[in-house]
Amino acid sequence: MAYAALLSLLQTLEEYLPIPLKKITSDLQNNVSQLLGFLEDPSTKNSLPIKHFEGQIIDASFEAQDIIDSHVSRHVVLSKSVIRRVGSCFLETIAALQYKFPAIHLCGTSVNYMHPGLKLELEGRLKKVIDEFDTILEALSKIKDGKEEASQQGNSSIASSSRFVASNKSEMVGLDQDLMDIKDRLTGTTSKLDIISIVGMGGIGKTTLTRNLYKDSLIEYYFQIRAWVVVSQDYHVQEMFTSLVDSTRLTGGELHQTSIEELAERLYKNLKGRRYLIVMDDVWDTKAWDDIRRFFPDDNNGSRIILTTRQSEVAIYANSNSPIHHMSLLGSNASWELLCKTIFGQEGCPFRLEKIGMKIAHNCKGLPLAIVVIGGLLSKDSKQEYWEQIAKDVNLAVVRNVGEQFMEILSMSYNWLPHHLKACFLYMGVFPEDHEIFVSQLIKLWIAEGFIKPPTPKSFEEAAEDYLKDLIGRSLIQVRKRTHNGEIKTCIIHDMLRELCVKKARDEKFLQIMDWDMRTFPQGRDDQRRVSIHSDILDYLRDVHDSFARSLLYFCKRASNNQLLSYTMSCRLLNVLDALTIRFYEFPIGILELFHLKYLAFIYRGKRKFPASIYKLQNLQTLIVYQGYIDSSKIDTLNLPLNIWKMPKLRHLLFERSFLPCPFPTDHSVILENLQTLSEVTNFKCNKEVLKLMPKVKKLGISYFHDGRTEWSSYEFNNFVYLHHLETLKCLFIATDYRVTAPLPINLAFPPSLKKLTLSGCRISWEKMTVVGSLHNLEVLKLKDYAFEGSIWETKEGEFTKLKYLLIYMNSLEHWRANSTHFPQLRHISLDFCNKLAAIPSEIGDIQTLELLELSECSSSAVASAMLIQEEQQNLENDGLRVRINSIRDNYNSDKDTSLKKVTTPTYQIQCRFLAS
Structure with a gap:
């Protein structure tokens, strides 16, 4: 993890080091940048010298970053002597690297500013380091040569899954x-x-x-x-x-x-x-x-x-x-069949072992290699007690019995990764087993952790998406769900690969998982920099000590707020605090002392007013706060302070419902120039001056509560068009009095960059749909609760050229007139509670890209027309179109795919709803 440590340090140097010390600091930054470039060189990826030096680079990077962050957090001015201390962390490593790799050109930052006596002492220490290194390198070379010789003789450990499977005579099942x-x-x-x-x-x-x-x-x-x-x-x-x-x-x-x-x-x-x-x-x-x-x-x-x-x-x-x-992972039945054949051959499994055996097969998560390995273990002992012990933790059983061979197979993928992807992959270990990971959350965490190299011309988020796609392309991460326009929504990692992440991360001082087997909190610079708490152990831990941990992620279901804050505050240099499973009934004011926080997420059910002192977190990039109620009617509006506008590093603001006051026009010190996500805010006034203060917003969620007295025009919806980077807009219009049914005035305008649009309660005439249809980048359109009103919708040529998903939910539409040329890329149509719709245009079935036509609680005539469309397409040998009819009376139809369903806790369900919104 030398690369990740150096990259994080470089970002710290660029962020905090003062301009007056430019000569010293620029040399130091150049050294770090050149070390990064050296590690990025493909020729050094798996060389023995680099592997030896990585530990030294990590330690030096940690020490240097701790020196800087400790001074900054205490608001101590960084002096020349402090910078020299930072530079001296790297001296031995830099000199030793230059000795072994003469092509590397480093400045030797602090040597130029060092006392002659200290310089002489360094030379003596350096000679000793190089001599030790030569001895270690020679020993490593002998070990490597010995392994290669043993491999040629057929006695080495297994080097690939191909050979492993062959040696175990695996069956082809599934x-x-x-x-x-x-x-x-x-x-x-x-x-x-x-x-x-x-x-x-x-x-x-x-x-x-x-x-x-x-x-x-x-x-x-x-x-x-x-x-x-x-x-x-x-x-x-x-x-x-x-x-x-x-x-x-x-x-x-x-x-x-x-x-x-x-x-x-x-x-x-x-x-x-x-x-x-x-x-x-x-x-x-x-x-x-x-x-x-x-x-x-x-x-x-x-x-x-x-x-x-x-x-x-x-x-x-x-x-x-x-x-x-x-290749796909095996299903439950195929996994059980393979396990049986591995253990019993052509004989059947004894009845007494079937239930526990099926559980073991299921826990292998469809990976044939894991099933074969477990089958080999179970074939040695047919006692039910032994099988039950294996069933408790299949992963542990594999690691304990054939861990070296098994992990070597999986490690090949990890070792082959370029340096910039290794930290991103190991980070998957912070999440518990079987955790469905929201990509939007993962990307925000990667950025806050400093894993993403400052890109040009792409944004950090775009670069992080590329990293994720690369890991998926290398078969290390699996896509679980996609959005309606094909983007990756959630991902998972196989249990066995997660075991690899946890093991490697622990060995490389990258991550510590805290579970029931731990009773002390990580402390000291030499311990792991990231801590992920997976069980309710906080109340049982021993005394708290200051920790150099930079990230705390809580996945425990319950914890004493005081105890949680106590452990959190022991990590004074914290960058990431994710506590989305912990409820706070009073605002955790102590968190505001964590100056270096870049990512903060928690549940807050306290006062409606957010403290103005949130402004103290000047490094904050992501703020996620939600109230955690299953019943959305209980959600209160959280009043945000005006000071939020004075936090220029903010990139993502996510709430369930909040009110963000507009700054004074005369206050020129406020601007959220890096803000990309603002969701969900209420009654936000979109005047041109305010929108200029957040020019890079890509995702915006707004709810307008109409009491019948406020003029709609005062919100200036036509100014959305000035958000030139806006890609996702969710705009809900809610009447606080059910008797108020005033339609939205037609001053709604959108930027051409828009890809996803959700409208609700607008009550605009279908004749005005041209405003939406003319958005030539629009891929997803959701129209809810009478977003458009009237009995007839007639689509026009040249509109909706890129639309892939269309949802119409609760509408009085009676007649829909359209043909296949109007939606040339449409894949999925969902019509919900369209009780008056007489029929779906038959020409819709001729859309070549259409895959699913879904109806829920629609009129019987609309359902009949959908079935007729499917029949006509089948007669034309178009088997790619599916029609799905859902009904509350039929329990929303058994036709739905249940393969992805899982038992979840209410907290997790709320978190899913919130993060996916």
């Missing part, structure tokens, strides 16, 4: 559909050479599936030549060619001392004119494909190449025109 799909592609009608990529996380069964395809009798008959090569991370081009030539040649002969060029020519000649199947198993790098692809001839005879990898990037690079076959 892969029948995968087998059929790929077999169809292998023997398909296309004569052009096709590269078929199979992608999935380690241990998911890529090699098992491919091996069964390779040995299939039809495949053996269909292809004249077949060859299999395991590429792996540390592949050698000559060995790769030798293996392929050896498999494809028709006669024997010596290949031992043949050059790469000769081998490549032989491979090409052996394949030329023949229909061949080549399997490249366990490919990690696009370079491996580049080294060999030119020697696979395409004779338009139906030849195929199967490529297995954990990296989507490799698959796309090999053949961007061919669909990737993504």
Whole structure:
């Protein structure tokens, strides 16, 4: 985690170091930047010298950052002597690195300002460090050489999941559909050479599936030549060619001392004119494909190449025109079947072990490798007590019994990560098992933690999204849910990969999980910098001591507020405080002393007025406060202080309901220039001067409560158009008196950047829908509670060109006139409580992109028209359109997909609703 530690330090240096000390500070910043660049160099990624130095870099970065933050938090001016102390943290590390890597050019910051006697002492210490380093490096090299020699003799630990599965004779279970799909592609009608990529996380069964395809009798008959090569991370081009030539040649002969060029020519000649199947198993790098692809001839005879990898990037690079076959985790039934076959072979499981066995299979979370490993353990002992012990913690059982081998397989993915992604991946360990993680929350946390390198020209949030997509593409994180326009909404991490995160994070002083087995709070600089509390242990911990922890995340269900504050306040240099499972009935005023806080999230059910002293948190980027009521009618409006406008680093403000006062026009000291999210605020006046104070807002949620006395025009809705970066707008108009049904005046205008729009209670005429339809970037439109009013809606040509999701909820619409050209990219239509709608236009079924037409509590005639649309499309052989009819009387229809349902606590349900809003 040297990279993350350096990046965090660099941001601290840029933020806090004073201009008058520019010479010293610029040298120090240059050193840190150059160290970062050195770590980013791909050639240093897995070298032994760098691995040895990473620990030194981490310690030096921690010490340097602690010196700066401690002075800043006490409002002590950073003097030249303090900066020298900071620079001296790196002296030994920098000098030793320059000795081993002469190409590295570092300034040696504080050496130029050092006392001659201290300089001499440093030289002596440095010689000792380098001598020790040479000794360690020599020992590490011998260990590495010994392992390679043992590997050649077949006695090394398992290096890949392919070999692990093969050695355990795993059964192919739950892969029948995968087998059929790929077999169809292998023997398909296309004569052009096709590269078929199979992608999935380690241990998911890529090699098992491919091996069964390779040995299939039809495949053996269909292809004249077949060859299999395991590429792996540390592949050698000559060995790769030798293996392929050896498999494809028709006669024997010596290949031992043949050059790469000769081998490549032989491979090409052996394949030329023949229909061949080549399997490249366990490919990690696009370079491996580049080294060999030119020697696979395409004779338009139906030849195929199967490529297995954990990296989507490799698959796309090999053949961007061919669909990737993504491997899925096994379902419950397939997991149980595989476990049974692993333990009992063709014999059945004894009845007394079935229930506990099914639980164990379920707890493996569909990963075939984990099931095979657990099956091996259970096959040694058929006592029910032993099985019950395994069932309590499957992950622990795997780690204790075959942890080294198992973790080595998963660690290959982690070791292959570039430095900038390692911290982001390990951070997934802060969340409890099976926790569904909201991407918007995760990205805010990554930014507050300092993991995201200041991007150009992208924003921090956009760069963080790219990091997440990269981890997903590497099969390390799974997408759980997507938004209606296809963006990633929530993600999860497999339990076994989470175990890897926790283990690596603990070893690298990155993260400490506090559970029932801990009784002391982390303290001291050498302990973990991040603490995640997963159980209700606060009341049982021993004395509190000052801690250098920078992040506290509470996932406990209950805790004494006093005890929680006591532990929180022991971390005076805290950057992140996430307590979204803890309710405060009085505002935790002590938190406002945590000067370095960048991320703050908690439940607050106290006074409606927020303290003006929140302004003291000048480094705050994200503030999330919600009241945690299941019943939304109990939510009070939280009155925010005017001082919020004087917190320029704020990026995200999220409330359930709040009132944000507008600043005085004469006050030029207020501006939220970095604010991107403001949600939810009430009766916000959108005058042009106020909107200029938050020019970068991308997401805005506003509720207007109308008492019949205030003129709608006073809110100046037409000024939304001046928010040039606005992408998501949620605008609710709520009558406090049910007798008030005054429509919104037509002064509503939106910026062309808008992608998601939710309107409720506007009561605008359908004739004015052109204002919305003309938004050519609009992808999601939700119209609720008579947002538009009238009996007829006639869509027009050229409108809604990018709309993917349309919701109409509770409306008096009777006649909807539209055709397929009006919604060229629409995927999902949801009509709820449209009791008067006579029918859905039949032309809607002709929209080629439409996947789902969903009706809930609509008129019987509308339902009948939807069913007729589906029937007509089926007659046209369009099986891609589904119609779903939901009804309260039918318990909202069993047709709904329940595979993603899980038992949740009320607090978690509220949190989901809040974070997803």
